[in-house]
Amino acid sequence: MNQLSPLAKLIRIVAFAATAISMSIAASYDIRMRTNPNLLTLLDLYGRINLSVIGNSDGHSIAIHFVNFNPPVHGGYAQNIYFLSSYVLWPQRDYVGPPGVVINDGYQLLDANAKMPDEAWLAQHDVVGQLFMTPKAKLGDFDSAWLPMNTTSAPSQ
Amino acid sequence: MAVALYLCCLLIVGYGAAIWLTPKQAKLLRFGLSACLGPGVMGMILIALSMLGFTPTRTSIATLTILAAISIVAAAWRKKTDAPPKFPARSRLSSVQRWWLMFCALLIAFAIGMTAWNAFIFPTYEWDAFSIWQLKAKVLYLQPMVPRPAYFSDVTLSYSHLRYPLLVPMISAGVHAMTGDYQDESGQAAFLLMFIGLGATVFAAVRERRDAIAAATTTALLLTIPLAMRYAAAGTAEMALDAFYGCSLICILNYQRDETRNWLILAALFSGFMTWTKNEGTAMAAINLSIIAALIPKPFSSRKLFGDFAFLAIVAAMFIPWLIWSHGLPRTDEDYAGHFSIGRIVSHFSDIPLILKTMGLEFMRFRDFSGFWIVLILLAITNPQQFRARPVWTLWLALLLHAAAYVLVYMITPLNLVNLMQDSLDRLVLHFTPAAALLIGLHWPGRDPNSPAAHAILSDQLQKNQMQN
Numbered sequence: 001m002n003q004l005s006p007l008a009k010l011i012r013i014v015a016f017a018a019t020a021i022s023m024s025i026a027a028s029y030d031i032r033m034r035t036n037p038n039l040l041t042l043l044d045l046y047g048r049i050n051l052s053v054i055g056n057s058d059g060h061s062i063a064i065h066f067v068n069f070n071p072p073v074h075g076g077y078a079q080n081i082y083f084l085s086s087y088v089l090w091p092q093r094d095y096v097g098p099p100g101v102v103i104n105d106g107y108q109l110l111d112a113n114a115k116m117p118d119e120a121w122l123a124q125h126d127v128v129g130q131l132f133m134t135p136k137a138k139l140g141d142f143d144s145a146w147l148p149m150n151t152t153s154a155p156s157q
Numbered sequence: 158m159a160v161a162l163y164l165c166c167l168l169i170v171g172y173g174a175a176i177w178l179t180p181k182q183a184k185l186l187r188f189g190l191s192a193c194l195g196p197g198v199m200g201m202i203l204i205a206l207s208m209l210g211f212t213p214t215r216t217s218i219a220t221l222t223i224l225a226a227i228s229i230v231a232a233a234w235r236k237k238t239d240a241p242p243k244f245p246a247r248s249r250l251s252s253v254q255r256w257w258l259m260f261c262a263l264l265i266a267f268a269i270g271m272t273a274w275n276a277f278i279f280p281t282y283e284w285d286a287f288s289i290w291q292l293k294a295k296v297l298y299l300q301p302m303v304p305r306p307a308y309f310s311d312v313t314l315s316y317s318h319l320r321y322p323l324l325v326p327m328i329s330a331g332v333h334a335m336t337g338d339y340q341d342e343s344g345q346a347a348f349l350l351m352f353i354g355l356g357a358t359v360f361a362a363v364r365e366r367r368d369a370i371a372a373a374t375t376t377a378l379l380l381t382i383p384l385a386m387r388y389a390a391a392g393t394a395e396m397a398l399d400a401f402y403g404c405s406l407i408c409i410l411n412y413q414r415d416e417t418r419n420w421l422i423l424a425a426l427f428s429g430f431m432t433w434t435k436n437e438g439t440a441m442a443a444i445n446l447s448i449i450a451a452l453i454p455k456p457f458s459s460r461k462l463f464g465d466f467a468f469l470a471i472v473a474a475m476f477i478p479w480l481i482w483s484h485g486l487p488r489t490d491e492d493y494a495g496h497f498s499i500g501r502i503v504s505h506f507s508d509i510p511l512i513l514k515t516m517g518l519e520f521m522r523f524r525d526f527s528g529f530w531i532v533l534i535l536l537a538i539t540n541p542q543q544f545r546a547r548p549v550w551t552l553w554l555a556l557l558l559h560a561a562a563y564v565l566v567y568m569i570t571p572l573n574l575v576n577l578m579q580d581s582l583d584r585l586v587l588h589f590t591p592a593a594a595l596l597i598g599l600h601w602p603g604r605d606p607n608s609p610a611a612h613a614i615l616s617d618q619l620q621k622n623q624m625q626n
Contacts, residue, residue: 008602011539015602016257018535019374022528023264026381029524030271033387043282080284083316087287088340090295095313102312102489112313 045140046084052131053085053094056146060128061093066113067134074135075106081133081142082109095127123149160277160346163335166222167328167350171195173225174426176232178419186361186407190423192354193400196347197430200328201475204433207302207327208482213334254370261373268380269353276349276390280342286392289317293326294344298333302482315489322479324433325394345392351400352389355591356380362407363598366548371601378532379594384525384587394435395584401430402441403591406555409449410548410595418464424449425468429475436493437588440562442472448555452547496569505568512567515578516560519586526586533593536600543600552599556592 033039056062064085066078082103085094097103097112122130129148136142171191179187202221203213211217250258281287292314300306302323309319329344336343356376364372379385388395405427412420428445431438450465488495520530543549563585570577 011536012602014539015532015536016374018528018532019378020260022532023261023377023381025523026383026386026527026529027264027267029383029527030268030381030386033383034271034274039282043280046280046282079316083284083288086314086317087281087292087295090292091299097313100312102315104316104490 041140049081049084050088052133052144052146053088056129056131057089057092058128059092061095061126062089063095063116063122063127063130064113065116065130065132066096066110067132069110069113069133069135071107071110073139075110077106077135077140078113078133079106079109093125095122095125119149159336160332160343163218163332163347164350166218166335167195167199167331167347168192169195169222169229170199170225171197171354173228174198175423176229178423183361183365185357186365189354189357189359189361190404190408192350193358193404194423194426196328196351196397197324197401197426199331200324201430201433203327203331204302204323207297208478210301210303212301213298213327213330215334215337218331218334250369257370258373261377264377264381265356265373268377268386269349269356271386272349272352272389275386276346277343279391281345281392283388283391283393286345289321290325290394291329291344291392292317293321293323294329294333295339297323297326298330298339305482309486312487312489315487318490320483320486320488320490322433322435322438324430325397325435328397329392345390348392348396349390351396352380352385355396355400355403358404358407359591359594359598362410362595363601367598367601371598374601375594375598378529378597379590382526382529382587382590384583385590388584388587393584395587398431398434398438398441398588399591401427401434401438402588403594405431405442405445406552406592406595409445410551412449412464413452413547413551416460418467421449421464421468422471425471426475428468429472432472432476433479437563437566437585439476440566441559441588442476444555444558444562446472447558448551452551452554492571493566493569496571498569501569502565508568508574509564511574512564512578515582516564516586519582522583525583526590529590529597530593533597533600536597536602540600540602546599549596549599552592552596556589556596559589559592 053062062085064082066074066081069075069078082094082096095117096109098115098117101108101112101115103109103112127149129146132145132147134143134145168191171194172187174194175187175191179190181187199218199221203217206217207213281291293308296306296308300308308314311319328347332344332347333339333341356379359379360372360376363375385396385399390396405424408420408424408427411417412424424445428442431442446465446468449468519525537544544553567574567578
């Protein structure tokens, strides 16, 4: 430190100050991110999706129907449900449309969902029931109803 | 417990390779490289086994670990003395400097603690993690790569990027193999080791060239980047790519300094891992090759040509199997290769200002990077004499080429540019941070101990000491 010129000392002090501020802000951002109510809500929502999907599937595949999902409003939300349920169910499947239809986003997903294969096809693919999901007024929340295969009754809430 | 055991296995496998390729005295550097090399080596061997029809199992992981342990014992028996690393002379620290070191140490501990929280306590909640990387980890845990599982041609799962490289999923599949449970949400834990490894490697690399203050500050700045802490153990490929890239750059800098082929082999291994980590990794490996070809060690010598060829051969040997295996996979999600043409680039020149502006704003986004980039810019402007040092301009060149590659990718994207940048730019800028962190360390005010001037001062001091004795 003693060998440094006054200018170098000044630079070092400024660099120290900028670094200290930067690192402190970084740490506070991380703490705020982890305690952010949005993240906790998201985790809660993911937990509920997991429960709906795994709880009903019982080690088999399922089909998901997105009822009253409006693509511009709920597209991203529907895709999150599909992507997450695909992950939690694997190697079992969550069928959302006919085979061979490309699904990259919520629009394609909801488009495919309108052309869901018939029950005979689903039964051939180890599907034990169909999950009907309906968005609530509060974006990010949903109602779900489960209809086991080979039943004619209304879906159970 | 099984996860902790897997992390130990990864470290042993990495150490078993690093012990042959790194100098004995550079203990921290060796540890850091081992922590990043281990997941890479383990993942690549599990991929090779998967291509032969075997899924990852505890037996295969244990066998690899035992082989690595034998390698460590064998290396310990060899009677070879390495040249001591060129650490700068230690100077007495003032009380302010000691407090600063403590502050940095606390922040590093905080960053590691938060990442461990993500790794062991949080479920897989990052969109990319469950949609792409950890889904593939389950696929690879349950089925070998040959015969190719139906997953890879099922376009209803196109969103999960069926053609994405498989090293990160295979590292996570190793966790499932150890726990015996693919539903345990622990696939992300392996990347905590790489986070620590990257920190240790950067610290050691800067410490070899600057004082402890510069090394600790650089490491703390790098590890506390908010995005780095968020993604480090989230189960995505960001941490792996950052760690492999950071290690490859450090090995290139050491090769530039020492001209020892072992560094070149390590740089090539890390670059090979990058090609199996993300598509961006292939571009970054190509940038590494062009830097080695253009700058290192000296132009127009047969030794240099051999080095260039060796690097290329190792990376190609690792990358070609991926090209063969992935041939014919659906390109239904994004098809950059199909859109790469001079005509398309020229027709999208008008996008460059928007891309650069958005990129610049991302650099300055405190929520994502805090003041990391501001510190680098401040140091570079106020300390321009460091630009004369070869490592410094080598890293700046790497950074600029890297940024240029991403600008090019955004120019040819078939997707909506604004939406794509919104979704991906933060993570792409995160990939720049290992090079930038090294630059912060090297721009830190003070003398470069490896410069001729510093060597002259040190030899003067040495002569004086000898005369006094």
